[in-house]
Amino acid sequence: MKSLFFKFTAILLTLGLSSLSDMEENINTQSFQGKAYYLSKSKMDLGTWGSRLSEGQKKEIEARMKNRLQKSYVLTFNKEESFFNEEDKLDAMSGATDSWGKNFAPGDQYKNVKTNSQIQNQEFYGKNFLVNDSLQPITWIMGKETKQIGNYLCFKATASIPSDELTWFNFSWSKLRNTNSTKAKTDSIQGDSKTDEIAMTDVEAWYAPQIPVSHGPLEYWGLPGLILEVSSGNTTMLCTKIVMNPEDKMEIKAPEKGTLVTKMEYQEIISKKMQEFRNNRGGRGRG
Template sequence: MKSLLLKFSAIVLTLSLSSLSDTKQNEKKQSFQGKAYYLSKAKMNLGTWGARLSEGQKKEIEARLKNRLQKSYVLTFNKEESFFSEEDQLDAMSGATDSWGKNFAPGDQYKNVKTNSQIQNQEFYGKNFLVNDNLQPIEWVLGKETKQIGDYMCFKATASIPTNELTWFNFSWSKLRDSNPKETDTIQAESKAVEIAMTEVEAWYTPQIPVSHGPMEYWGLPGLILEVSAGETTMLCSKIVMNPEEKMEIKAPEKGTQVTKMEYQEIISKKMKEFRDNRSGRRRG
């Protein structure tokens, strides 16, 4: 009987120590927390159509599109998790929020580097989606170049990432055309399928903040990413607050229809095709 009690006591003690260890790990994870503030700037690309415009017309368009070309974000992070969201800003001309642009803008994003998971809330024409998928795989090439960003020494890293993987929440008519080729264009379509558009990415990270987080789809470096340039867009960290007095619980978005990134792209393409066909039908009528 005494032996049985000793075994039972040992089991209880082991479970208690395990529970205490888990509690301490969670407390440690939550106690190490930071907030990074980013400013995103994109160059205005008007293509061949823009060549016909005067400098005055270009400046007017740029002023109207300012809230789409310049955006502010906040990344809250601990050792394993991060939450990335855009700060609301008013339209430069009307004083209203950009409701049309929000249909194709990245929503609130939760990343967990330990579980390799990403959950992002996307709103598309009044309907909420919960895009649940793996983190974007990135094969970083670490360089030796350094530069100072604020109080932090940063190192350079580069990567080549499929463009469609970086812009899965967005839409373009070219994507729709490429996904619905005509039967007579079979050979050309097969040729396109082999040619995957890639985006060259340049990132600067600091080992002084030893977490694998970063803004948007970027992560996986041995330090917080403070600057990243991809295509026409550059995102730069303007302020970092480590271990703020007011702790924020980092939680994944929970409301919305669960889909994968690919399923979400299919939904957008289908709805935009319906939108286009309905407009064409009204014109013919």
């Protein structure tokens, strides 16, 4: 009987320690929190049309486009979750928010590195969508280069990512033309195993191992430290301020309102709607 009592006590202690361990892990995850503030700057690309403009005209266009070329974001994170959103910014010339640009800008984004999930709220012409998908797979190549960003020693990492995967929330007529062209080729060539080359974007990131989380802005994640700077295409995003364990804790929650779709489904919806707009006005979209 005494032996049975000791065995029963040992089982209870084991269960108790296991529950306590789970509880401590949950508390540590929730109590460890930070806020990273990012400034995003994009270079204006006017294409061949821009070559016909004077320097004065280019500067005037750049001033008008500043609210789209320069944006501010906040990333709130704990060990497993993050919430990324744009700080509201008024148009310097009109005093209004950029309503057109918001249709094709990244919405509020929730990521969970433990469950490999991403939920993003997108608004498209007054309708809310809840884009639920897996995190973007990224194969990082770790470099040895370092540089100081604020108080943090950062290490370099590079990757090559399909361009459409980085801009799935955006739309361009050139992307639509390429999609239609690819579909036409696929339909006309039966049994041909040859596939079109996928456009890739080279990405350069700098991460801080001193902040041991795998988070980063936008689609970027998966490094052994918070990503403080990332450059891709004509855009660079730089962390300008970090607040670790702020006094006012923010509950990190995934967006909940909107029509549930995947990234691919969302792209199909906006492409179809933009084609309708073009057909209704009897004009042609510009790339």
